[in-house]
Amino acid sequence: MNKDLRPNPQPSTIDIARAEQLRVMLNHYAHAYYSLDKPEVPDAEFDRLFVELQTLETNYPALLTSDSPTQRVGGKVSEAFRQVRHDVPMLSIKTVTDTKASGAILFDQEIRKKLGKATRPQLQQLFDDPDEVEYVAELKFDGLAMSLRYEDGVLVLAATRGDGEVGEDVTENVRKIPEIPLRLMGKAPAILEVRGEVYLRFDKLEAINRRQKELGLPKFVNPRNTAAGTIRQLDSAIVGQRQLSFFAYALAALPLGHDGKALFDTHWKVLEALRGWGFKVCSYSRCVRGASELVAFHELVARERVVLPFAIDGVVYKVNQLDLQTQLGFRAREPNWAVAHKFPPEEQPTSVIEIDIQVGRTGKLTPVAFLEPVDVGGVSVSRVTLHNDDETQCKDVRIGDIVIVRRAGDVIPEIVRIDLEKRPIDVGRPFEMFVRLQGKCPICASAIVREEGEADYRCTGGLFCSAQRKQAILHFAQRRAVEVEGLGDKLVDQLVDSGIIHTLPDLYRLGLTALANLDRMADKSALNILEALQKSKQTTLPRFLFGLGIRHVGEATAKELARHFGQLDTIMAASEAQLLEVADVGPIVAKSIRTFFDQPHNVEVVEQLRACGVTWPEGPPAERAPTHLSGKTFVLTGTLPTLAREDAKAMIEAAGGKVAGSVSKKTSYVVAGAEAGSKLDKAQELGVPVLDEAGLMALLEATQDDQ
Ligand code: IVH
Numbered sequence: 001m002n003k004d005l006r007p008n009p010q011p012s013t014i015d016i017a018r019a020e021q022l023r024v025m026l027n028h029y030a031h032a033y034y035s036l037d038k039p040e041v042p043d044a045e046f047d048r049l050f051v052e053l054q055t056l057e058t059n060y061p062a063l064l065t066s067d068s069p070t071q072r073v074g075g076k077v078s079e080a081f082r083q084v085r086h087d088v089p090m091l092s093i094k095t096v097t098d099t100k101a102s103g104a105i106l107f108d109q110e111i112r113k114k115l116g117k118a119t120r121p122q123l124q125q126l127f128d129d130p131d132e133v134e135y136v137a138e139l140k141f142d143g144l145a146m147s148l149r150y151e152d153g154v155l156v157l158a159a160t161r162g163d164g165e166v167g168e169d170v171t172e173n174v175r176k177i178p179e180i181p182l183r184l185m186g187k188a189p190a191i192l193e194v195r196g197e198v199y200l201r202f203d204k205l206e207a208i209n210r211r212q213k214e215l216g217l218p219k220f221v222n223p224r225n226t227a228a229g230t231i232r233q234l235d236s237a238i239v240g241q242r243q244l245s246f247f248a249y250a251l252a253a254l255p256l257g258h259d260g261k262a263l264f265d266t267h268w269k270v271l272e273a274l275r276g277w278g279f280k281v282c283s284y285s286r287c288v289r290g291a292s293e294l295v296a297f298h299e300l301v302a303r304e305r306v307v308l309p310f311a312i313d314g315v316v317y318k319v320n321q322l323d324l325q326t327q328l329g330f331r332a333r334e335p336n337w338a339v340a341h342k343f344p345p346e347e348q349p350t351s352v353i354e355i356d357i358q359v360g361r362t363g364k365l366t367p368v369a370f371l372e373p374v375d376v377g378g379v380s381v382s383r384v385t386l387h388n389d390d391e392t393q394c395k396d397v398r399i400g401d402i403v404i405v406r407r408a409g410d411v412i413p414e415i416v417r418i419d420l421e422k423r424p425i426d427v428g429r430p431f432e433m434f435v436r437l438q439g440k441c442p443i444c445a446s447a448i449v450r451e452e453g454e455a456d457y458r459c460t461g462g463l464f465c466s467a468q469r470k471q472a473i474l475h476f477a478q479r480r481a482v483e484v485e486g487l488g489d490k491l492v493d494q495l496v497d498s499g500i501i502h503t504l505p506d507l508y509r510l511g512l513t514a515l516a517n518l519d520r521m522a523d524k525s526a527l528n529i530l531e532a533l534q535k536s537k538q539t540t541l542p543r544f545l546f547g548l549g550i551r552h553v554g555e556a557t558a559k560e561l562a563r564h565f566g567q568l569d570t571i572m573a574a575s576e577a578q579l580l581e582v583a584d585v586g587p588i589v590a591k592s593i594r595t596f597f598d599q600p601h602n603v604e605v606v607e608q609l610r611a612c613g614v615t616w617p618e619g620p621p622a623e624r625a626p627t628h629l630s631g632k633t634f635v636l637t638g639t640l641p642t643l644a645r646e647d648a649k650a651m652i653e654a655a656g657g658k659v660a661g662s663v664s665k666k667t668s669y670v671v672a673g674a675e676a677g678s679k680l681d682k683a684q685e686l687g688v689p690v691l692d693e694a695g696l697m698a699l700l701e702a703t704q705d706d707q
Helices: 013-035 043-059 076-080 101-114 202-214 223-231 236-242 267-276 290-307 322-328 389-395 433-437 466-477 489-497 504-509 512-516 523-536 541-547 555-565 568-573 587-598 600-611 645-654 678-686 693-706
Strands: 083-085 134-141 144-151 154-160 166-168 191-199 245-251 286-289 312-319 338-341 347-359 365-376 379-385 402-406 414-418 633-637 658-660 669-672
Touching: 013 043, 043 223, 101 290, 101 312, 101 338, 134 245, 134 267, 134 290, 144 223, 154 166, 191 223, 202 223, 223 236, 245 267, 267 322, 286 290, 290 312, 312 322, 347 433, 347 466, 365 402, 365 433, 379 414, 389 414, 389 433, 466 489, 466 504, 466 541, 504 600, 512 523, 541 555, 541 568, 555 568, 568 587, 568 600, 587 600, 633 645, 633 678, 645 658, 645 693, 669 678, 669 693
Parallel strands: 633 658, 633 669
Antiparallel strands: 083 166, 134 286, 134 312, 144 154, 144 191, 191 245, 312 338, 347 365, 347 402, 365 379, 402 414
């Protein structure tokens, strides 16, 4: 999804000035053309400027003035956008102010109160609650509301919401939206007024912007404004090109059957009927019971909204029973039976308290901004990585700045921009890593270097640097390496800071007294750590190799190395050329492995670890690595019927394949299970073959037979 899509963007001063300049120029050229009959510019140039102004006005509706030349195209306006009074007003929905789960719970309680039902707190409901209310939970689409009138099954009028009472007739443009039926399917009432949302998918917005770029025109920034601007286009051919979409979500009035009774008794049945008549009804809509299911829906959509192909503005809850809706009635222009529930804002301003520099396991120096803690998307954010020197300088983040922090879904929080207008006069100086550190590691004062072509500065201190030492120990002790249960960062900090541990092997020389003397360490915990250390001595070659923390040697490479060579000594003695024979090892990795074992202190660490009793089974080198799937990359998505994701991954890797996290043109196969999400869409878009579990098994077996 495009990160630039921000709600309600404000025009910059440059945009404001450009819009004014365009208005003056266009009025001038139009006057020369129409009144003086002396064209000053070619038609194409006039059109280009005209579209540029239109785009700016669409992006920033605040820029639109009534005297803009875009509002006056040869008398077409009144004809294209005749005003229409809605027979049934188009309503708004009240928004609950509380964006947390409690927003849904309070709405449910209010409904129950108004309906005279009991409002027991949820937790006390041990049995099926007869007073539970049924709701339809839907997405709140971020587009523009549309009313569609069908007579004898044929679309005769499409009108915008306008002020709710009077809208504009945009029928000709709406006819160009492929998802809006021009004729209803099946048997439909003679007169039917369908309400729904016209919107623009993100991919269509991107396509429009690619064309804008080709034409040298500015980008559209927001799908809602672009959809609204498109619907008001005077040239309906443009509407056709832009490919708007439509979701139906209601009927203006309930149709009656021959017997004079209403055709439907629930909103859910209305949605099903709309589907039957040929409308798209969003597949996220759910019929749910009680507050807990409303909350679950809100949480589900909060998690999944980052992968939705269109913009939403929260969710909507509607009482399902239509007779209850009638009973609840309206207040002003808002029904009492529906509510919009938004999500905690994903972007929040806060201030930068400090920019600190952290040293990673490989000596990488990472600037980190410490922030005034702020709640973003329901989570408190107090620090964000600035990645590296270049990025920090490029963003020009400084101490004291007001920054906008974004956290969408499970995404790691980041600074999206700086509010320069709020930059305090006493703001810090521009950040520059080398100057700030005076060329020295903030932990061990060794020189820092930045090699050519690299984005990062590194501390050259190696294991002399206590920060790197701590990280190296944690890396070695992690679950995916030799696994020392209970050895966390607080304990490692204490052990290294107090000088008890200098090198990895010191871990295995720890005694009970040293451990038990540490702050907040009970005898029992100390014993547990010693036991965990003892247990970790029996390991495997891939885990040990990975645990050494050789640059560029991840778990998969460690496995390949172990399989290829069988023994550690052979790996340590292998030349770069020999290392290159291993699947998964390229020149950079080969060089990094060789360099690591060329350092006497690294060899010493390995020897001492062995001397301390760390062992693993060794074997002869693999005769032939099962590489029939080598070079093939798989992406797993959704839940497979029988295989856990880890197992599927292990089987693919055992056959020489790789498992990646995201789909690209280079992906060989996507393995999809139930509730596969955007990765499956992406695979289909890129034409990547998709396998189910059976297909994967067949592929694994077929290739085994080849051997
Ligand atoms: S129902 C009962 N359902 O929200 C009110 N409206 O404030 C009738 N909207 O501009 C509208 N998604 O276009 C309804 N699932 C949904 C909606 C939805 C978006 C918009 C609607 C209107 C606004 C109402």
